Amino acid sequence: MNILDKIITRKREEVMLAKSQVSVKELAAAVNFNRETYCFKDFLLDKKCTGIIAEFKRRSPSKGIINDTSTVEDVTTAYSAAGASAISVLTDYDFFGGHADDLIKARAVNSIPILRKDFIIDEYQLFESKALGADIVLLIAAVLSPVKIVKLTETAKSLGLNVLLEVHNLTELQRSICLGIDAVGVNNRNLDDFSVNIQTSFDLVDQIPNEFMKISESAISNTDTIKKLKAVGYNGFLIGENFMKTTDPGAAMGHFVSELISV
Template sequence: MNILEKIIARKQEEISESKKQRSISDLEKEPLFSRPTASLSAALRSSTSPRIISEFKRKSPSKGVINADVRPEIVTKDYVDSGAVGLSVLTDIDFFGGSFADFLAAREANPQIPMLRKDFIVDEYQLFEAKSIGADVILLIAACLTPSEIAHLSRKAHDLGLEVLLEVHNAEELAASVGEHIDIVGVNNRNLKTFETSIETSVELSELIPEQFVKISESGLKDAETIVKLFQHGYKGFLIGETFMKTVNPGAALAGLQQNLTQHSNLNPLVL
């Protein structure tokens, strides 16, 4: 059993436990459930330069603990102040050290910015959870869902007013999974089965993603040069977590990258 299979097996147990504690009706009564959502896809589509979706992540299966001494409300506020177009907050507990508490703290500190619930969505119940904690976007990972599951979950997410980020790792997943209820296609440069990372994954898939979908690149993004290269391949957004989170001040790390991106933009008219 690879790490992705282990995560999904545990996720199914977690969902079963959660359903016993709180019904969908209970989730619908949460104050944030009726909050109007903010559009990440619209913010990215209208941008004329690379935009960063900054992630709050305490640990990962491949890296272990990345940064334990951080507070989500501080880090995410710093991200927004440094120019992040959106936020991604992990809610998986066992493998990534995330929680609903982290998400809610970030939401309270940043009431307007689009926020992605970063988790392994495999059940419709989790969409109601996402809505109840103030998420704007949910993640569907093609590697752990069938095309019919993706179609069903994405349609239900739209019914709830949530945007859908479809994450793919190769051309086969892309071809099988894209559909009318997908808003953003994210190419994960990290293979979730081996955790090996290659930026060329985004380059290779860039021409295969239909134009109606906003494109973002995820994982292994560390420098302005790589981001500018991928922007020229049509990627609007760049989801970055570990690169920032492993520093003492993640917000300052984003600010530094933004400054480098500005310098590259000034040198390269294709980015303007």
């Protein structure tokens, strides 16, 4: 059993427990559930923003602890101030050290879209995401059937949530892309050995229909890479570890953006 299998096995247990503790009706009564979600596309394509989806991430299965001292409020508000188009917040605890409260805290202090970064396998998690204050949900093609992706997308859209479909290769892209999703994210990380290769994004960009926003994820650590990705058609760039591995992630993003916009 690889790490992804372990994560999904654990996630099924988590969802089952959550369903027994909090009903969908109770989720729908949450304060954030009735807020109007931000339109991901409006922010991602806004020329005043950077296209960067800046991630708050404490640890990962491959790297262990990345940053367990910075607070979600401080980091995400600094990301927003630096020009982030959106914020990604990990809510998986067992493997990434995240928590649902992290998203609630980030929502309370930010006025840009927030992506709930987790392993969505059940419609219940979409209602949960809306209640937490998420604007965008991640659907990972590697762990979902095409039929399930369509069903989850339909439910997400009915709740006003934006959908980011994540793929790792051409096979996943071709079998999973469907109407209703807002963006396709190409994850440059190999899920079998966790190695990264930015070439994956360059190989797949022309295979993604232009009706969808195109996002490159992982393996982005310098501004030259973003400039090259923009040149071939990418609209967004998910960056987390590059900022989070520093003592001041917000300042790290600020320096990165300064370099990105310099002539």
